[in-house]
Amino acid sequence: MNLESLVLDIPVTDLLYLTDSYLKESAATVLRFEPDGRNGAYLVMDRTIFHPKSGGQPSDTGRILGEEFTFHVNKVMFAKGVVVHWGRNIKGTAQSGDFSLTLDWAQRYGCMRKHTAAHLLDSCLPRVLGRQLETTDSWVGDDSYVAYHGEPPTKKQLRSVEETVNSTISMGANVVARTMSRQEAMLLLDPSSLDRLPKSRDLRIVTIEGFRGIPCGGTHVRNIQEIGQFKLKPCQTLGKEFRVNFALNP
Ligand SMILES: [Zn+2]
Incomplete structure (x- = not known):
């Protein structure tokens, strides 16, 4: 069709x-x-x-x-x-x-939790590694991951990322989505994150309290405490990218 x-x-x-x-x-x-x-x-x-x-x-x-x-x-x-x-x-x-x-609410709610966890990973990973990272891909289906450009983290760094994500989840933070003009979004976001988006339309910016907002049209939980226990699995290297695989406790 x-x-x-x-x-x-x-x-x-x-x-x-x-x-x-x-x-x-x-x-x-x-x-x-x-x-x-x-x-x-x-x-x-x-x-x-x-x-x-x-x-x-x-x-x-x-x-x-x-x-x-x-x-x-x-x-x-x-x-x-x-x-x-x-x-x-x-x-x-x-x-x-x-x-x-x-x-099918159970399936959707699982996606909302994993998708919000992927945002949190995006925010915590650069903090732990001490360098900017470009996200190239993500998936929050059965095998969830976020992919980035560059060198993968060490096992020790991964453990530290997992701890950071889990302690952030346990403290809780609201997740807020707001539609705004491109000009307004430029003031809040890393300008490079806007380069890949269509030029002439309002943007929906999703912000986890305490972190920088990002443009996103997905579905999220209201508070990151709903994500629950976050577990990292071994990373995969694929050419010039690496995948950070993760799962949540059901
Ligand atoms: Zn999102």
Whole structure:
């Protein structure tokens, strides 16, 4: 399926998780329903609580229900600012009207905890190593990691990072997301972190109290204490990058 032609003429989706990442259920109006010919379908709503696979965060999963309609959301994708839900069409069709959206909350909440932990790692690692680091990649699915340019830390440094992250978590700090102009963001952030972002639009800046904010469209916990116990696994070196692998206590 060509997603760009599927979403042609559809306005950008209202992303409810940006203002409230704890929203587990919501109502929404269907804008497009396209069967895929294999018991599945693509579904576009005017608004959504489902986070698409992007920014190192995996797709949310869950259900979309209506009168005589049951749909299991398996994958969520962005196409030109429009969120496309793909999944198994269990019963009925969804040509028009209002539907209820429900997240698989345990999976999403795990992502929120791991994604916030990745921000904290981003903040603590340069402090322990005493040098600036450029983040090149991250993933908060089953095997979570953050990748950076440069030489990997030693085992001793990794232990120190783990201790720093855990003591920071135990002290607690609020996580706040705020949308601001690029000019305002320039005053708060490392300007190099803005170079990679689109030039002409407001930015959503996520800040863990006591640390520098970073631009991010993901979902976070309200307070870092919700992350729980943070565990580092052995690092991997991949060419000029290294991956810091981590896990959380369930
Ligand atoms: Zn984030």
